[in-house]
Amino acid sequence: MIYLDNAATSFPKPPAILAAMTHYATAIGASPGRSSHRLAADAGRLVFQAREQAARLFNISDSSRIIFTKNVTEALNLAIFGLVQPGDRVLTTAMEHNSVIRPLRYLEQEGRITLDIIPATPTGKPDLEYLKHQLQKHSFQLAVLNHGSNVTGNIFPLAEIIPLLKTEGITVIIDGAQTAGAIPIDLRKLDSDIFCFTGHKSLFGPQGTGGFVLKEGVLPSPLIRGGTGSRSEAEYQPEFLPDYYESGTPNTIGLAGLAAALMFINQTTVEEIHRRERELTRKLWQGLGTITGLRLYGPGADQDHLPIISFTLNQLTPAEIAFNLDRHHDIMVRVGLHCAPLAHKTIGTFPQGTVRLAPGYFNTDREMETVIEAIGKMAAHSPG
Amino acid sequence: MNLDTYLLFNSIHYVMKAEELLKDARIIIDLVPVPREISSDCGMCIAFSEQDLRKVISLASRQGFPGETRIYRRMARHEYQRIEKEIFGSETNSGTG
Numbered sequence: 107m108i109y110l111d112n113a114a115t116s117f118p119k120p121p122a123i124l125a126a127m128t129h130y131a132t133a134i135g136a137s138p139g140r141s142s143h144r145l146a147a148d149a150g151r152l153v154f155q156a157r158e159q160a161a162r163l164f165n166i167s168d169s170s171r172i173i174f175t176k177n178v179t180e181a182l183n184l185a186i187f188g189l190v191q192p193g194d195r196v197l198t199t200a201m202e203h204n205s206v207i208r209p210l211r212y213l214e215q216e217g218r219i220t221l222d223i224i225p226a227t228p229t230g231k232p233d234l235e236y237l238k239h240q241l242q243k244h245s246f247q248l249a250v251l252n253h254g255s256n257v258t259g260n261i262f263p264l265a266e267i268i269p270l271l272k273t274e275g276i277t278v279i280i281d282g283a284q285t286a287g288a289i290p291i292d293l294r295k296l297d298s299d300i301f302c303f304t305g306h307k308s309l310f311g312p313q314g315t316g317g318f319v320l321k322e323g324v325l326p327s328p329l330i331r332g333g334t335g336s337r338s339e340a341e342y343q344p345e346f347l348p349d350y351y352e353s354g355t356p357n358t359i360g361l362a363g364l365a366a367a368l369m370f371i372n373q374t375t376v377e378e379i380h381r382r383e384r385e386l387t388r389k390l391w392q393g394l395g396t397i398t399g400l401r402l403y404g405p406g407a408d409q410d411h412l413p414i415i416s417f418t419l420n421q422l423t424p425a426e427i428a429f430n431l432d433r434h435h436d437i438m439v440r441v442g443l444h445c446a447p448l449a450h451k452t453i454g455t456f457p458q459g460t461v462r463l464a465p466g467y468f469n470t471d472r473e474m475e476t477v478i479e480a481i482g483k484m485a486a487h488s489p490g
Numbered sequence: 491m492n493l494d495t496y497l498l499f500n501s502i503h504y505v506m507k508a509e510e511l512l513k514d515a516r517i518i519i520d521l522v523p524v525p526r527e528i529s530s531d532c533g534m535c536i537a538f539s540e541q542d543l544r545k546v547i548s549l550a551s552r553q554g555f556p557g558e559t560r561i562y563r564r565m566a567r568h569e570y571q572r573i574e575k576e577i578f579g580s581e582t583n584s585g586t587g
Contacts, residue, residue: 139502142523142534150534154506169558170503335533336501346557350500 108437113256113284113414113444113464115306115313119367123310126152126366130359137355139335149358156361157348159368161287163376164293164301164319170347172357177316178283178304179205180329182250184351185300185318186210187277188326190248192218197240197249197276198330199224199232200452203258204445206250206281210459222246226452229405230258238270246276253291254284257449257460258404259387259414261289268297277324283307284412288327290376299324308379308466310371313365314357320347330354379467383413386465386474390415393478397485401459403453416453416460421488424461427481431461437481439463493520493537494564495573497546498529500557510585511549517542528562528570547574 109117130152136145138153153174161169164454175181186209188198196219198210214221219234221239226232240246249271271278282296285291287308293301298321307314320326328343332353337344344350371379384407391407394400399420405411419427424441431437442459443450450456467475499505505521505542512519520537528535538546550559561574 139533142521147521147534150502150506151509152512154503157503168556169507170501334501336531338531339529344500346500349504 108435108469108477110381110463110465110469110477111438111440112444112466113307113412113462114440116308116310116466118468119310119312119363120370121361122370123312127312127359127363130362133183134362135356137335138358140182140355152362152365153356153358156365156368159365160303160317160319161175162372163368164291165295166293166319168322171320171322172317173320173348173351174315174317174361175351176314176357177306178281178302179316181300181302181304181318182206182279182281183209183318184329185302185326186213186248186250187278187329189324190219190281190299193292194218194247195220195222197222197224197237197243197246197251197271199252199259199262200226201230201232201252201255201262201449202250202446203252203256203281203283203449204447205283205313207250207448207473210250219248222403223448227451228453229403230255230260230449230453232267233358234263234266237267241270241274246271246274248279250279251281252438253280253282254288254412254414255404255446255449256284256414257416257444257446258453259412259416261285261403261412262478264296264298272297284414287371287376287379288412289380289410293319293321297321302327305360305364305367309364310367312360315360315364325326325350328353345427383465384411386469386471387411387413387415388466389471390463390465390478393474394474394481397478399485403455416455417463418455418458418460419485422484424459427484430484431477431480435476437480439476491518491539491557493518493522494541495540495543495546495572496522496525496528496562496564497536497538497539497550498524498560498562499535499555502533504557504559505536506556507553508536508550508555511553512536512538512546515545515549517549525562525564525570527568528560 129132138149157169286303301319305311306313334349388407403416428441562570
């Protein structure tokens with residue numbers, strides 16, 4: 107079996123993740139931050155370790171600014187709905203996932219915001235000239251930007267974009283769903299106001315884990331309010347971090363896994379993971395590029411790139427290719443629009459979508475060769 | 491050793507941070523329920539010996555915990571005295587969280 111759907115959920119996970127979750131389930135089991143017995147303290151330590159490891163990965167000093175949610179979609183919703191003010195003019199890009207586009211389109215439809223979408227080139231690069239032009243023309247309050255595309259693997263030039271937005275006093279939310287754990291991220295340098303991440307993709311954590319990183323002084327409204335284990339006498343939500351945003355019993359077993367996953371990444375280093383995944387991606391890109399009738403999308407694997415490749419074949423639909431790969435070659439890929447219709451419109455693959463190959467750190471060179479061979483055979487034997 | 495001095499934070503996150511910090515400094519501490527006389531919180535606080543008070547305050551100040559940090563001394567079975575203000579002075583750690 108060759109699993110190439112790591113951009114949806116990474117698999118397999120490093121063994122330490124499962125061991126940490128089993129340890130929590132069999133030896134701890136309690137609620138963190140609620141009671142005061144030893145097991146509650148142990149659970150509290152696990153959640154604390156997850157925060158500390160995440161702070162280390164993103165290079166921030168105060169880990170109370172790491173807030174956990176169940177995934178990046180929840181984090182993005184909290185960030186967007188927690189910051190937006192009626193009448194705001196909001197910027198986003200044509201490469202966004204539905205987790206960004208749908209909340210923004212909803213707010214636009216409700217008449218609460220004006221939305222401006224920065225177009226991108228057919229290879230997925232945002233049009234910076236258009237952005238600069240719009241910044242001169244209008245006054246914006248909020249920008250919600252992808253850090254890396256889940257369709258083409260593009261890494262967005264945020265180091266170039268964010269300073270332009272900051273000069274205009276615009277609050278910046280980043281969707282780091284595909285980049286967290288995949289490329290080095292230094293949030294002190296990046297200067298985003300809210301950076302959103304998910305645990306189950308390149309961070310190697312279990313599903314049901316994710317969160318966001320708040321810059322100092324940024325305080326969106328919480329999405330939910332309720333019990334935090336702190337200030338129990340108060341009938342109003344405590345406004346200190348991280349409790350302000352984390353009402354209700356957390357996904358402690360998931361966070362135990364995420365803590366172990368982050369530890370694995372910090373020990374291995376993101377640089378090493380990125381280097382290895384670049385090798386695999388380049389190999390795939392080059393191999394697929396020799397197949398007649400196959401079209402690759404995105405900036406090309408000689409660019410700095412996430413481990414994501416989208417392609418189509420002249421003769422077969424993406425669904426047929428994926429079915430064939432699954433049933434006859436034991437290769438798992440993802441097809442269709444990848445929850446990013448706007449991105450597919452940008453690269454010209456809407457509504458059919460593409461086949462997406464997303465290798466991960468644990469794939470081998472040999473597996474990449476097998477995949478290229480299988481797709482090559484399919485292209486050669488397909489009807490005309 | 492009598493662990494009869496209590497370090498309180500508004501969030502469990504800082505209790506965990508302080509636990510790590512103080513244990514690394516080899517100060518003997520225990521995590522205990524917050525005494526009801528001090529607070530109605532359902533959480534934990536750090537108990538330590540008053541002989542380590544200076545060290546604890548110095549480490550806590552250097553770490554710079556945001557929000558409210560409170561220290562209590564147990565005077566009698568149900569009697570606690572808040573003491574951090576006399577030690578920290580008025581300009582630090584007096585936030586209300």
